[in-house]
Amino acid sequence: MFDLQLSTYILLLLFPSTLLFFFYFKSTEAYGLKSYPLIGCLFTVLENRHRFVQWTADVVNNTPTKTAIIHLPLGRVRVATANPTVVKHILKTNFHNYPKGPHAKDTLFDLLGDGIINIDGDGWKFQRQVSIHEFNTKSLRNFVEHVVDTELNDHLLPILATSSTTKATVLDFQDILQRFAFDNICKIAFGYDPACLMPSMPNAIFATAFDDAVMISTKRIRGNLPLIWKIKRLFNIGSEKQLRDAVFVVREFAKKVIKEKVAELEKKSSLVSVDLLSRFLSSGYSDERFICDIIISFILAGRDTTSAALTWFFWLLHKNPRVETEIMKEIVTKQESSVYDEVKDMVYTHASLCESMRLYPPVAMDVKEAANDDILPDNTFVKKGYPVSYHIYAMGRSEELWGEDWAEFRPERWLERDGLGRWVFKARDGYEYPVFQAGPRICLGKEMAFLQMKRVVAGVLRRFKVVPALDDGVEPVYVAYFTAVMDGGFPVRIEERGWIE
Numbered sequence: 001m002f003d004l005q006l007s008t009y010i011l012l013l014l015f016p017s018t019l020l021f022f023f024y025f026k027s028t029e030a031y032g033l034k035s036y037p038l039i040g041c042l043f044t045v046l047e048n049r050h051r052f053v054q055w056t057a058d059v060v061n062n063t064p065t066k067t068a069i070i071h072l073p074l075g076r077v078r079v080a081t082a083n084p085t086v087v088k089h090i091l092k093t094n095f096h097n098y099p100k101g102p103h104a105k106d107t108l109f110d111l112l113g114d115g116i117i118n119i120d121g122d123g124w125k126f127q128r129q130v131s132i133h134e135f136n137t138k139s140l141r142n143f144v145e146h147v148v149d150t151e152l153n154d155h156l157l158p159i160l161a162t163s164s165t166t167k168a169t170v171l172d173f174q175d176i177l178q179r180f181a182f183d184n185i186c187k188i189a190f191g192y193d194p195a196c197l198m199p200s201m202p203n204a205i206f207a208t209a210f211d212d213a214v215m216i217s218t219k220r221i222r223g224n225l226p227l228i229w230k231i232k233r234l235f236n237i238g239s240e241k242q243l244r245d246a247v248f249v250v251r252e253f254a255k256k257v258i259k260e261k262v263a264e265l266e267k268k269s270s271l272v273s274v275d276l277l278s279r280f281l282s283s284g285y286s287d288e289r290f291i292c293d294i295i296i297s298f299i300l301a302g303r304d305t306t307s308a309a310l311t312w313f314f315w316l317l318h319k320n321p322r323v324e325t326e327i328m329k330e331i332v333t334k335q336e337s338s339v340y341d342e343v344k345d346m347v348y349t350h351a352s353l354c355e356s357m358r359l360y361p362p363v364a365m366d367v368k369e370a371a372n373d374d375i376l377p378d379n380t381f382v383k384k385g386y387p388v389s390y391h392i393y394a395m396g397r398s399e400e401l402w403g404e405d406w407a408e409f410r411p412e413r414w415l416e417r418d419g420l421g422r423w424v425f426k427a428r429d430g431y432e433y434p435v436f437q438a439g440p441r442i443c444l445g446k447e448m449a450f451l452q453m454k455r456v457v458a459g460v461l462r463r464f465k466v467v468p469a470l471d472d473g474v475e476p477v478y479v480a481y482f483t484a485v486m487d488g489g490f491p492v493r494i495e496e497r498g499w500i501e
């Protein structure tokens, strides 16, 4: 979130004499983080810009309070925390003092408008109240049994089956899972199938425009000087022109789908479609801009998160065959149940997914902005306007929270045995494990995401083994944008298992 843009570094490095002056004068050091007047900890940031999440995680976890203050150039300050008490303070106890804030809203407005992901106050409350109905048990059951299952059986599994016939075929499994999640979320949000997951791996116009818009908006967030993108936007040049074009395609597309849906609903006396769009329209919300905004927010929230979680999950399974064997045992026992019940009761798989997201959270860190001066529970002073992040990645790797074996992938830490010796899921405090955020703004799609992921895990593992096609000793790299990805994709070979015993 607070990475710096190259142009800023270059500008600052043009003034070495100034820097030397400040260098000579005074620097302060707190827990390995050396700061200088004017440039803050620019040098350390530069050194670590390719492992920004990992570096900030180390900084936060090495600070005794688990809350670090990072000084950036030009007097800018960021607060990052991995302290559950502080996280609770930000996300719940003092929720009203930590909105998304005007900076984030401004940066993402062109893409997200006033959608739920980008809005605070009454507007946010209203959208949340309306959307929450989409996540009741009936809708979730329908989602798994129709949307996910159709996409799984008609598209994902056939593509894997074809790939498994030749050992030479290497697939980018991350790309496949992203396409799968994108088709799913569009069906949920719009009732429309963009058909991205097809054997030809098509370049769907809507998906490509959406990807471009997200990528450029991410660069805005990571840039150090908002003025630069604002000037580019004013003159409609470079990446800002690209963003405008991409957002135009996304919004025109959304408007077309909305118009068609309105016409469809006018013809029908009762609601047949179960998508989010139909629900909004049939509940009397007709403002096109509002509907577009909310739908775009949902697509953004629901697409790359589940694919990121599954990508790292399959990697960890390969490294931990014992866990894969346990999951296979669970899958076999669930075969006779209905699809919904099957996934709902997959306790060991559920624990394995939680454990995988602990080490590789789909959202690495999330930032709020202090509305007023505040003192955090660990006595850190926060000034009005300071960005305050809770560092999800750092928390998953904290020895204090998970013990000495925190680096081990061990689903059993989420489980206990009941009187009959069966596994029972043991949830962790939401502020120690804020992978889905926590408090009033907790992720609306949490349950939906678990259902989808468990269905995919069961469907894929029952038939196939996913074998990474990476050289021995090569570890994939976790990189965080809006959501985290495996840098360069996840090359795999698919092997047919044969019928499992």
Ligand code: HEM
Residues within 6 Å of the ligand: 116, 117, 128, 185, 188, 297, 298, 301, 302, 303, 305, 306, 309, 361, 362, 363, 366, 434, 435, 436, 437, 440, 441, 442, 443, 444, 445, 446, 448, 449
């Ligand atoms: C593994 C999958 C997922 C993870 C780890 C995840 C995580 C998160 C996180 C960390 C946030 C807070 C982000 C922020 O405020 O900027 C969030 C918010 C949200 N998520 Fe998810 N999410 C997942 C899947 C989904 C899915 C599938 C949907 C919808 C279909 C969804 C819908 C939302 C919505 C609507 C919000 C905004 C809630 C609000 O601000 O009131 N998420 N999610």
